[in-house]
Amino acid sequence: MASRKESSSVSSTAMASTGGTLDSPVKQIQIEGLVVLKIIKHYQEEGQGSEVVQGVLLGLVVDDRLEITNCFPFPQHTEDDADFDEVQYQMEMMRSLRHVNIDHLHVGWYQSTYYGSFVSRALLDSQFSYQHAIEESVVLIYGFLLFFSHLFPILDPIKTAQGSLSLKAYRLTPKLMEICKEKDFTPEGLKKANIGFEHMFEEVPIVIKNSHLISVLMWELEDKSTVADKHELLNLSSSNHLEKSLQLLMDRVDDMSQDIVKYNTYSRNLSKQQQQKHQYLQRRQQENAQRQSRGEPPLPEEDITKMFKPPQPPPRMDTLLIAGQINNYCQNVKEFTSQNLGKLFMAEALQGHN
Amino acid sequence: MSAGELSSFSKMSVFGPVVKIHPVVLASICDSYERRNEGASRVIGTLLGTIDKHSIEVTNCFSVPHNESEDEVAVDMEFAKNMYELHKRVSPTEVIIGWYATGFDITEHSVLIHEYYSREASNPIHLTVDSALQSGKMNIRAYVSAQMGVPGKTVGVMFTPLSVKYVYYDTERIGVDLLQRTRVTPSRTKGLTSDLSQVAGSAARVQDMLTTVLAYIEDVLSGKVTADNSVGRFLMDLVNKVPTISAEDFENMLNSNINDLLMVTYLSNLTQAQIALNEKLVLL
Numbered sequence: 178m179a180s181r182k183e184s185s186s187v188s189s190t191a192m193a194s195t196g197g198t199l200d201s202p203v204k205q206i207q208i209e210g211l212v213v214l215k216i217i218k219h220y221q222e223e224g225q226g227s228e229v230v231q232g233v234l235l236g237l238v239v240d241d242r243l244e245i246t247n248c249f250p251f252p253q254h255t256e257d258d259a260d261f262d263e264v265q266y267q268m269e270m271m272r273s274l275r276h277v278n279i280d281h282l283h284v285g286w287y288q289s290t291y292y293g294s295f296v297s298r299a300l301l302d303s304q305f306s307y308q309h310a311i312e313e314s315v316v317l318i319y320g321f322l323l324f325f326s327h328l329f330p331i332l333d334p335i336k337t338a339q340g341s342l343s344l345k346a347y348r349l350t351p352k353l354m355e356i357c358k359e360k361d362f363t364p365e366g367l368k369k370a371n372i373g374f375e376h377m378f379e380e381v382p383i384v385i386k387n388s389h390l391i392s393v394l395m396w397e398l399e400d401k402s403t404v405a406d407k408h409e410l411l412n413l414s415s416s417n418h419l420e421k422s423l424q425l426l427m428d429r430v431d432d433m434s435q436d437i438v439k440y441n442t443y444s445r446n447l448s449k450q451q452q453q454k455h456q457y458l459q460r461r462q463q464e465n466a467q468r469q470s471r472g473e474p475p476l477p478e479e480d481i482t483k484m485f486k487p488p489q490p491p492p493r494m495d496t497l498l499i500a501g502q503i504n505n506y507c508q509n510v511k512e513f514t515s516q517n518l519g520k521l522f523m524a525e526a527l528q529g530h531n
Numbered sequence: 532m533s534a535g536e537l538s539s540f541s542k543m544s545v546f547g548p549v550v551k552i553h554p555v556v557l558a559s560i561c562d563s564y565e566r567r568n569e570g571a572s573r574v575i576g577t578l579l580g581t582i583d584k585h586s587i588e589v590t591n592c593f594s595v596p597h598n599e600s601e602d603e604v605a606v607d608m609e610f611a612k613n614m615y616e617l618h619k620r621v622s623p624t625e626v627i628i629g630w631y632a633t634g635f636d637i638t639e640h641s642v643l644i645h646e647y648y649s650r651e652a653s654n655p656i657h658l659t660v661d662s663a664l665q666s667g668k669m670n671i672r673a674y675v676s677a678q679m680g681v682p683g684k685t686v687g688v689m690f691t692p693l694s695v696k697y698v699y700y701d702t703e704r705i706g707v708d709l710l711q712r713t714r715v716t717p718s719r720t721k722g723l724t725s726d727l728s729q730v731a732g733s734a735a736r737v738q739d740m741l742t743t744v745l746a747y748i749e750d751v752l753s754g755k756v757t758a759d760n761s762v763g764r765f766l767m768d769l770v771n772k773v774p775t776i777s778a779e780d781f782e783n784m785l786n787s788n789i790n791d792l793l794m795v796t797y798l799s800n801l802t803q804a805q806i807a808l809n810e811k812l813v814l815l
Contacts, residue, residue: 210710214558214706214707214710217700218591222622251621270617273613277594277596278567387710390564390565391562391710394561395707398697426799433806433809500806500810514793514795518789521785521789521792525781
């Protein structure tokens with residue numbers, strides 16, 4: 178992601194007047210319909226079944242809104258493509274888009290996810306580098322929830338196939354930004370900042386806006402296109418999706434428990450060591466007292482830190498990420514179950530009438 | 532081609548491949564029209580997509596800067612080539628299949644531009660999008676060029692129309708539906724809805740459709756409208772699709788499903804409480 182950082186810093190210095198001097202954080206995101214369609218299309222064509230699909234968001238900041246007016250996709254990472262390609266690709270794209278009067282301000286990036294699993298180290302790093310360079314950038318996550326029929330917006334393609342557009346925008350909280358800046362991931366550091374997994378990302382509300390011309394286009398499309406089967410949302414079969422989500426949740430919880438075990442052993446080691454140090458010091462003092470009473474020179478104080486090397490504190494950032502991810506899964510599962518409960522009750526009412 | 536022929540286009544039967552357009556392309560075209568340079572009356576660009584035996588599917592497009600005056604037209608082909616290369620890196624299956632222009636008519640300049648594009652693709656298609664709404668609605672048409680005239684003497688090019696269809700992926704359909712809803716609100720904005728309200732919306736839609744069908748049936752029964760057999764067959768299918776299950780079995784199924792969902796909700800709440808506790812303990 179280092180290449181992205183360079184490119185984003187280049188673009189931010191190129192247009193320093195607009196992006197850098199805003200004090201108020203972005204309160205709302207306004208997306209054009211075109212961007213939504215493009216993101217959907219990009220996932221549909223390139224990302225079927227494979228991992229994440231990514232791209233760059235372009236737009237501008239107006240008052241307290243971040244307007245996203247266009248986007249372009251990033252090519253998939255193939256094995257022998259060097260990082261060099263990314264930067265060049267991005268630069269070329271932006272230059273070309275400038276010729277056709279498309280906003281070329283780099284305001285964020287988007288990513289698709291699989292069943293809502295997007296809280297990862299890589300995401301954190303890239304979002305940090307973006308947000309560091311451009312104050313208002315967000316990540317748009319287009320997550321997936323089902324197969325058949327979420328500043329970074331996360332888009333949920335599976336859930337979208339099921340019938341509802343799932344697009345979420347996130348940015349890192351200022352607290353988290355500070356921590357990432359200092360790269361201090363020890364438990365003490367995190368304790369100082371008082372960060373919990375809930376304070377990692379903040380969600381920014383999204384609003385979709387269309388220009389008048391696009392509205393005309395919509396009327397035209399409605400006229401001409403056939404009524405498709407748009408009622409997969411009412412499908413009652415939920416077990417497949419539920420299983421998948423729960424499986425991912427279980428995996429994460431396993432990771433989490435491993436992490437916790439590590440932390441516990443670390444704190445146990447630490448306290449044991451403290452005890453040992455204490456004992457050693459006491460013995461030393463006793464011996465010195467004895468020697469003094471016998472009139473001999475006291476033993477030199479040895480450097481205890483060299484003798485008892487303190488154990489390495491495990492980095493807590495991963496734990497935080499895992500906790501955040503688990504939280505996300507739980508949220509998704511709960512949303513999903515509430516929807517399904519509604520559907521089931523509806524089905525009961527229908528059947529009751531028969 | 533007279534204007535009269537063009538207006539009755541939709542009723543003509545056309546031969547040749549069908550052009551399938553994705554809404555993304557049209558939205559892009561409208562957007563680039565809105566962003567055109569001062570003084571430019573229309574915008575042109577390249578269409579990308581895939582060619583099949585019977586149909587041409589247009590899935591992407593990008594606009595190309597060009598200058599047009601009374602006598603001449605200049606298109607930045609370097610730019611077009613560059614953009615195509617960039618796009619190819621993302622989706623290697625897309626090829627240049629033609630070009631688009633906003634505006635109602637086909638001018639002589641179009642012929643020239645079409646020739647440029649013939650060098651890039653074999654038999655390119657030309658798409659016109661009437662974004663200035665000259666005829667009252669946004670007409671979207673596609674053409675293929677054909678040679679005409681007396682061979683050896685004056686040879687000209689004729690643009691023959693093709694039929695245009697809109698295709699969507701399922702997910703695109705949902706996206707388009709969401710965008711459709713924005714045209715209702717006066718400020719043309721719409722927030723993304725929460726889950727339960729979406730279920731409610733879907734149910735409302737089904738209810739509307741049922742009311743329409745019911746109204747039709749009433750009309751037929753009271754003799755106002757003549758019965759149509761094919762519609763009758765569809766209705767028969769509809770009614771037969773409701774499965775007949777005994778009340779007990781249905782109760783059982785329903786209860787077990789509800790129990791599953793409740794259990795999952797409970798477990799996820801439990802997990803959330805657990806990690807929250809863990810946080811607090813660590814931060815002690």
